[in-house]
Amino acid sequence: MSELEPTPAFRPSACPGLWRIVQALDGGISRVKLNGGEISAAQADAVADAAERFAVGVIELTNRSNLQIRGIGSEREGLIACLLAAGLGPTQMAGDDVRNVMLSPAAGLDRAMLFDTRPLARQILESLQSSPRFQQLSPKFAVQLDGGEALTMLQHPHDLWLSALSLDGQAWLAFGLAGCPGQDAALGAVPLAQGHALVLAVLNAFLDLATPEQARMRQLLATMGVEAFVARLPLTLRRDAAVRQWRRVAGDLVQPLGVYPQLQPDRAAVCAVAPLGRLSARQLRGAAQLAREFGDSSLRMTPWQGVLIPNVAVEQASAALAGLSTLGLLCDVSDPLARLVACTGSTGCAKALADTKGDALRLAPLLSRPDRVGAVHLSGCKRSCAMAHAAPATLLAVGPGHYDLYLHDPAQPGLGVLSGRDLTIEEAGVYLDTRLWSNIDD
Template identity: 75%
Template structure:
C-alpha cells in the first residue's frame, strides 16, 4: 500500500520590492537575513514562542528581537529561507499568502482586553480589521509600512508612534465612539471625526479604499498623499457619516506613564495581573524566550504579549504569583 504523501515544498512567492522585512520577505543584513513576524495584537502562545526559539536556533544565529511595533524578528538567518518560513507558518505565525503578511500592520495596546482603563475590548474589532487586510486583494497594494493603530483607551498604550490611520476610543453621551486621525499620533493631534464603535470596521475600510483611490505610485504613505490633497478633502470624500462637533474635534487623548509596562501591571480582572520585563535593546536569546514561555505556561494563561517598548508581558497571572514571575 502506498505510504503517506511526501510533504511538498512551499512555493516561492512573487514578493514585491521592499526593504521592509516580513515573514516571507527575508532582508539581508551584515549578520545574515532578517525575518519579521507580525503578531496578532502583539500576542503569541507559549507553543508559538517555543517554535520561534527553535526556528532561531535551527535556521539562524539564535537572536530574536522585539520590535517597536510589538512584533518579533529573527536575525542571522542562513541559506534555508524556505525551511524557516515553513516552520513559522506551521506554528500559525502568519498567513499563507505573502501579500497578506505585508499589510498586517495593526497595533493595539499590549494590555488589550485586560487594562482597567479600557472603554472596550479592542481585540474583536482588531480581528475584523486584520482579516480584511489579509484577505482583500486590493489592500495588498498598500505599502508594507502602511500602519493602523487601534486604541481602546487603555492606560498602557503607545501614543507617540505615527500611524497612517489611528483610531482612539472616547465616550460621548454615555456611548463609546471611535475618534480617528490621519498620518499622526492620537496624543499629539486632534481628531478629524468620530463614528460609533459599531461603525469602526466600516470606517477603516473606507479610509483604506479612499487612500488607494487617490494615491499615486509615489505616494506610499498617508502623509505623502495628504501633502497634496489635504486632510479636509480626504475626509469629505469618505462616504461615512461622521460626528465632527466640538466634543470630537476639540478632544485630545490623555497621555499616560509609559514606564508602567515594566514590573507588575494590574488587570481589569479581579485578582489578576500582568508582569512585564525587557531585555537590553529588546534582544532575546532562544533560551530567554523559552524561559518566558515556560513562565507563561506555569503561572499564566500560556500566552505572551510583546510591547512597542520592546519588552514583553506575561498576562493573566494570579496576583499572588507576581513576585515569582518577576524573579523568573
C-alpha cells in the same frame, strides 16, 4: 497555513517579512508579524527553535510589537516552514506585508479601557490580509487601535489611528491620519459599531487617490490636504466640538516594568523589557515556560521592545516577575539599561556608522539617575529604525564611538535641537547624567 508553499512574489521593499528575508551584514532577517502583538507559548517555542536551527539564535522585539529573527543562513526555506507550521503566517501569503495593526499590550485587560479592542482588530486584520486590493498597501502602512488603555503607546505615528472616547454615555471611535492620538486632534468620530466600516473607507479612499509614489498617508495628504481627503469618506462623521476638541489623555506610565494590575481583580500582568530589544532563543523559550506556569500560556510583545505575561494570579505575580529577571530581562525601572534604545548598529547594518548596541552597554553605567526610563536613543544613522518617535534624547552616530546629541523639542521637526557635536560615549554620559536629566521629559 501549515505547509510550506511556493514563495510568493512581493512588491519591492526593504522591509523584512516572513517570506521576504532581507540580507544584512550579520545574515538574513525575517520579520514575524503578530496579531495584536500576541503569541502563544507554543509559537514562541517555535520562533526560538527556528532562530537556533536556521540562524544565530538572535531574536529582536520591534517597536510595533513584532518579532524578528536575525542572522539567518542559507536554509531559509526550512525557517519559513517552521514558522508556518506554528501558525505564524497570514491567512493568505500575499497578506503578510499588510498585517500592521497595533494594539495596547493590555488590550482586554486594562482597567482604564473603554472597550476590548481585540474583536475589532480581528475584523481589520482579516480584511487587510484577505483583500487583494488592500494587499497593494505598503508594508509600512500601519493602523493603531486604542481602546483607552493606560498601558499604551501613544507617540508612534500611524497612517490611520483610532482612539476610544465616550460621547453621551456611548463608546465612539475618534480617528486621525498620519499622526498619533497622543499628539494630534481628532478629525472626526463614528460609533464603535462603525469602526470596521471606517477603516475600510479610509483604506479604499487612500488607494483610490494615492499615486504609486505615495506609499504613506502623509505623502498623499501633503498634496491634497486633510479636509479634501475626509470629504471623500462615504460615512456620516461626527465632527462637532465634542469630537474636534477632544484630546487623548495619556497616563503617567512611561514604560511598563514590573507588575501591572488587570481589570480582572484576581489577575495581574507582569512586564519586562528585553535588553536593547534583543532576546536569545533561551530567553524567549524561558518566557514561554513562565507563561505556561503562571499565566494562560500566552505572551504579548510590547512597543517598548518588551514582553508581557498576562493573566497571572495576583499572589504569583512576584514569582513570575522574578522568573523573567532570572532570564536576564529588565524588570526594574532603576536599571540604567532599561532607559536605552539602540538600533542594530554597525555589527549588523551596513548603513550604521557606529556599534550602537556596544556603545549603549558602555553608556548605561554612566547614567546614575534612576528616575528616567527609555529616555535615550542611540541611532546608527538618520533612518532612526529603533524608535518610531523622537526620544527625549537622541545620540546620532557620526562615526565609530562618536555621536551628535539631540534634545527633543515639540516645536522642532525631526530629532529636536542639536545640543552637542561629535561626542564620545563618555562625554555623552557626563552631559546626560549631570546636565540634562532635570530638563528631559518623556
